[in-house]
Amino acid sequence: MDSLDRGRRAAGLGLAALAIAGGLTACSGSSGGDGGAASAGAGQAAGGGTYTIWDPYPQFDDSSDWVKLLTQCGTQAGVTVKRTGYDTTDLTNKALLAAQQGNSPDVLIVDNPVVSTLAEAGVLTSTDETKIDTSAVSPNLLAAGQLGGKTYGIPIGANTLALYYNKEVLKKAGVDADGIKDWASLTAALEKVKAAGKKGITFSAIGTEEGSFQFLPWFWGSGANLTKLDSPQGVAALSLWTDWVKKGYAPTSVINNTQTTSWQEFATGDFAFGENGTWQLANAKKTGFDYGIIPIPGKDGGTAPAPTGGEFVTIPVQKDAARYVATQKLVTCLASTGNSLTTDTTLSYIAPTEEVQTKQVEQNAELKVWVEAVKAAKGRTSDNLGTKYPKISEPMWKAMQAALSGSQPPQEALTAAQATAASAVQ
Amino acid sequence: MRATRRTWWRTGLGVVFTAFMLFPVYWMINVSFTRDQDMRKSPPYWFPVHGTLEGYRAVLEQQGPYLATSLVVGLGTVALTLVIAAPAAYSLAKLRPRGGGVLSFVLLIAQMIPGVIMAMGFYAIYLSTGVLNTVPGLIVADSTLAVPFAVLIFTAFMSGIPEELMQAARVDGAGAVRTFWSVVLPVSRNSVITVSLFAFLWAWSDFVFASTLDQGGGRQPITLGIYHYIGNNNQQWNAIMATAVVASIPATVLLVIAQRYVAAGVTAGAVKD
Amino acid sequence: MPVVVYLLAFYVYPLYRNVDLSLRNYTVRSFVQGDAPFTGFANYAKVFADATFGPALWHTIVFTVVSLAFQFSIGLALAVFFSRNFRLSTTLRALFLVPWLLPLIVSSSTWSWMLNSESGVVNAVLAALGIDPVNWLTSPDWSLWSVTIANIWIGIPFNLVVLYSGLQAIPSHIHEAAALDGASGWQRFWRVTFPLLRPVSAITLLLGLVYTLKVFDIIWIMTKGGPSDASTTLATWSYRLGFGNLLPSFGPGAAVGNLLIVIALVFGLVYIRAQRRQGAAA
Numbered sequence: 001m002d003s004l005d006r007g008r009r010a011a012g013l014g015l016a017a018l019a020i021a022g023g024l025t026a027c028s029g030s031s032g033g034d035g036g037a038a039s040a041g042a043g044q045a046a047g048g049g050t051y052t053i054w055d056p057y058p059q060f061d062d063s064s065d066w067v068k069l070l071t072q073c074g075t076q077a078g079v080t081v082k083r084t085g086y087d088t089t090d091l092t093n094k095a096l097l098a099a100q101q102g103n104s105p106d107v108l109i110v111d112n113p114v115v116s117t118l119a120e121a122g123v124l125t126s127t128d129e130t131k132i133d134t135s136a137v138s139p140n141l142l143a144a145g146q147l148g149g150k151t152y153g154i155p156i157g158a159n160t161l162a163l164y165y166n167k168e169v170l171k172k173a174g175v176d177a178d179g180i181k182d183w184a185s186l187t188a189a190l191e192k193v194k195a196a197g198k199k200g201i202t203f204s205a206i207g208t209e210e211g212s213f214q215f216l217p218w219f220w221g222s223g224a225n226l227t228k229l230d231s232p233q234g235v236a237a238l239s240l241w242t243d244w245v246k247k248g249y250a251p252t253s254v255i256n257n258t259q260t261t262s263w264q265e266f267a268t269g270d271f272a273f274g275e276n277g278t279w280q281l282a283n284a285k286k287t288g289f290d291y292g293i294i295p296i297p298g299k300d301g302g303t304a305p306a307p308t309g310g311e312f313v314t315i316p317v318q319k320d321a322a323r324y325v326a327t328q329k330l331v332t333c334l335a336s337t338g339n340s341l342t343t344d345t346t347l348s349y350i351a352p353t354e355e356v357q358t359k360q361v362e363q364n365a366e367l368k369v370w371v372e373a374v375k376a377a378k379g380r381t382s383d384n385l386g387t388k389y390p391k392i393s394e395p396m397w398k399a400m401q402a403a404l405s406g407s408q409p410p411q412e413a414l415t416a417a418q419a420t421a422a423s424a425v426q
Numbered sequence: 427m428r429a430t431r432r433t434w435w436r437t438g439l440g441v442v443f444t445a446f447m448l449f450p451v452y453w454m455i456n457v458s459f460t461r462d463q464d465m466r467k468s469p470p471y472w473f474p475v476h477g478t479l480e481g482y483r484a485v486l487e488q489q490g491p492y493l494a495t496s497l498v499v500g501l502g503t504v505a506l507t508l509v510i511a512a513p514a515a516y517s518l519a520k521l522r523p524r525g526g527g528v529l530s531f532v533l534l535i536a537q538m539i540p541g542v543i544m545a546m547g548f549y550a551i552y553l554s555t556g557v558l559n560t561v562p563g564l565i566v567a568d569s570t571l572a573v574p575f576a577v578l579i580f581t582a583f584m585s586g587i588p589e590e591l592m593q594a595a596r597v598d599g600a601g602a603v604r605t606f607w608s609v610v611l612p613v614s615r616n617s618v619i620t621v622s623l624f625a626f627l628w629a630w631s632d633f634v635f636a637s638t639l640d641q642g643g644g645r646q647p648i649t650l651g652i653y654h655y656i657g658n659n660n661q662q663w664n665a666i667m668a669t670a671v672v673a674s675i676p677a678t679v680l681l682v683i684a685q686r687y688v689a690a691g692v693t694a695g696a697v698k699d
Numbered sequence: 700m701p702v703v704v705y706l707l708a709f710y711v712y713p714l715y716r717n718v719d720l721s722l723r724n725y726t727v728r729s730f731v732q733g734d735a736p737f738t739g740f741a742n743y744a745k746v747f748a749d750a751t752f753g754p755a756l757w758h759t760i761v762f763t764v765v766s767l768a769f770q771f772s773i774g775l776a777l778a779v780f781f782s783r784n785f786r787l788s789t790t791l792r793a794l795f796l797v798p799w800l801l802p803l804i805v806s807s808s809t810w811s812w813m814l815n816s817e818s819g820v821v822n823a824v825l826a827a828l829g830i831d832p833v834n835w836l837t838s839p840d841w842s843l844w845s846v847t848i849a850n851i852w853i854g855i856p857f858n859l860v861v862l863y864s865g866l867q868a869i870p871s872h873i874h875e876a877a878a879l880d881g882a883s884g885w886q887r888f889w890r891v892t893f894p895l896l897r898p899v900s901a902i903t904l905l906l907g908l909v910y911t912l913k914v915f916d917i918i919w920i921m922t923k924g925g926p927s928d929a930s931t932t933l934a935t936w937s938y939r940l941g942f943g944n945l946l947p948s949f950g951p952g953a954a955v956g957n958l959l960i961v962i963a964l965v966f967g968l969v970y971i972r973a974q975r976r977q978g979a980a981a
Contacts, residue, residue, distance in 0.1 A: 058653035084642045087656055093942055097546060099731045101553050117946050121727035207925040209945055253817040255837040255926050260661045264466040265817065279659040287463050390946035398927065405926035407839045433785035440791045450852065451797055453820060454809045469823040510705055527971055534967040536710040537909050538960040539717065542942060547713030570709050575906060579861065582902045586868060620864045627799045649802045670805040677800045682793040
């Protein structure tokens, strides 16, 4: 760890030198993103140092709005920002490994169900310690980042699932999308679509967390609870999916579909419905057909609670507690109303605060259905499940795969899953 | 010439085999030109009917520096691997030191360690020595993929070198080092090229080490360039495939050249006989 | 010997780490804080008792044996085919290596693309031939075969290159002598070429075995080991335990990894033994 500090010091020296060299010309630190790290550092070296940020958005490079915003927030906090984008499935392990070696980033942006795992590992600081204000955030979204009465981060934005539908296909099949209120009417619609020679519905039932994410609206929508996977309601939800595949309303490829693959299937224009997320809105416009969006129905009507997706901004534990001051400024800047609007527009997410949500709907009326869906959504790790959630989720997706591939009937698959989950949670 | 006419059927058959083998590569190219909405069309288009250059536009704009880094890493790995493995294999095969068997055994086990575990080990070492996120660090890590293989392959080939040849050198008064340099190495040219090829290819296509040890780095290899197209919720498959296509072009050219050299070496040797 | 230093520096530490991980009861918390209690072989006991163990071991054997058999025989056949110089032979041989240039994430994804039951080109061909579509990746009966096919494809270039170099190393006058003795092409291959190729064949098979046991990315990308563990091998299982979940269980993951190392070790011993016997005979 010695060498690490030395490294930081060296970086600090380098910046100081830069500041001296460029100090006269680069006076305005608020010049924004395009100046890049050098000018920001030069202008503000006094407060200084380099602050690292890790995020799961590798698709954004240095010229993107997202990175510009990070640089700008760094400038405002008086520090230089060094940002790295990681693949989201990789980020948890990277964060754990870095924490083990005492090399955690100053700001870590992670998928919400991971927050409780990292908090449990002692990697994250709570918002009390670092004085992050989370009062404006909707409680149902914040819940995913809470463990044992403490909050370990602030959501950067939220997304959730709904049903995209292809207007043309439904019209041909004689189905009215507004008439779909519960599972029975949805299945009836799928039957009509199939009879009209088109394909019913596509979703992602892959054997990873992604599959559980897609299954939960149906699971919760039947009134089932994660603490008992093999309840009659849980079995009903899995039977619904299994029957769809059996009857050919959904393709067998769903077993291996990621959400992207499932979207590509929907985008061919052959499918009536596709279960997918807020983030596909931008792509939906590119498909070349008319689409609509309805919330996922509950078993006997109403809107099913979908799981919340989206990331949390967290502050990992640092040896040097003095760093939290600047980090707090950085995070507050990212979560501020104006910046939140920009970020969530870039990511195609719904903002975590009511104030910004209202603004989003004002700008784009299409988002209304999503804002409603996010309000009804529920964190996967909430209900005080925390780190128990992953231990339940894995047997659940395995049961899903077993039932959909026909190797076990739903009841049997879920009974086995419940036994595994129960012994793992203990 | 009669000989060439007789081998035409071989060429034909070879082309058929190659076409069959490369069909997945063709499919990758096909996908790289495909629009998002046609990607899962059933049945699929055999050719990019509604082709798009969207993927390539993105790649050509963004991937140049990544390619250059990959090239440096690949060549660096080849050099390092040869420097470490060739002398080691020579002494294993010809000098037969004590514990040589144990060493080949350890080399074998070394290859069994899962890449992820290796990468995690390196992460700790690299962090404390300050080579995390650097190109030399990545070269050293990538060489661990190739060195055990190289030593074993060299040993297998070098033990086939006739003892008389070595003895002749020794009679001429050459020491172990001279014998290695002026007799063993030239004779094992084929295995040197084989090893270099693999070292290069492994380094070129390595993903695990790069993503663990160089993701925060300023200069990253092409395998990490793919991350531009893998978002947290969405993947841009045409661009991912386009990256792979673009990345394989310079490497393929290199391969064809290297292979010609192998062939030339063989014929040259035959003439000498 | 520099290679000893190299080995110590770069392999021993990761290996030590893996053994250490497998002997302690790691939670995410103790992984980060570094105070996991030593539990001896508890992780191994847990792994052996797991319902996944039996099928995973069986799949590993099937996957490895079938892959090796096909990779080696196809590779050898191609090496012999290419060992005669003919027009374009060098270029075609180089093209055979192109699959190696592709990052596994790309080649494996391409395979899963082609084998997709709805929109895959393989099922399109079958349909054109009047054969019912096969659920390559989503049926428990097929998924192991699908990943094996993809793995064979990826392994052919390796076998081709090494065996080809091995063939080139056989002096041509031996062939000529055999031909003068009136041996047919086939006889020459079995009686002369094949025995001379044995050392190279042995090392190729051994390395192939080691690499195949270790394969996880291909399977992980194509099927995630599913459906219902139908294509889970020890390597993918180890990865899933250690990294494939929101909540990693490092201990059991490392234990499975070490089991694989032990399996390779056994084969390594067999190889060294055989080699020594041969050395003694010669």
